[in-house]
Amino acid sequence: MKEIYSEIILDHWKNPRNKGRIENADIVIEDSNPLCGDKITFYLDFEKETIRDVKFEGSGCAISQAAASMLSEIVKGKNIYDIVKLEKDEIEKMLHVSLGPNRIKCALLPLKALKLGIYSYIGKKYKT
Ligand code: ZN
Numbered sequence: 001m002k003e004i005y006s007e008i009i010l011d012h013w014k015n016p017r018n019k020g021r022i023e024n025a026d027i028v029i030e031d032s033n034p035l036c037g038d039k040i041t042f043y044l045d046f047e048k049e050t051i052r053d054v055k056f057e058g059s060g061c062a063i064s065q066a067a068a069s070m071l072s073e074i075v076k077g078k079n080i081y082d083i084v085k086l087e088k089d090e091i092e093k094m095l096h097v098s099l100g101p102n103r104i105k106c107a108l109l110p111l112k113a114l115k116l117g118i119y120s121y122i123g124k125k126y127k128t
Helices: 007-014 062-075 088-095 101-127
Strands: 027-033 038-047 050-059
Touching: 007 062, 027 101, 038 062, 038 101, 050 062, 050 101, 062 088, 062 101, 088 101
Parallel strands: none
Antiparallel strands: 027 038, 038 050
């Protein structure tokens, strides 16, 4: 079976952006895709309703890791309420590929993790 990866996926897979940790991050969120073995941890710093800084660590297939890298670039400085509106279509556009039902889980894992992180930040914010 041959997988077709777009140039942009290969580029981010080989040279991930924002890879690493943020010490004392506001939110650290981890998620995984057991079907493929992908793991993603996002470190998020917030400034009111904006993501001030984001870094990630992870392991797994090229699609999941490239999607995390690309997403980290897109969401930095963005409003959290715009980010939670992102969906599958935007991720496919970002990756320049159309993915089957198995691969789409890899591509969506970083977005899912990021949204969980944002929701837990929103939850914290309104609790205190
Ligand atoms: Zn995967």
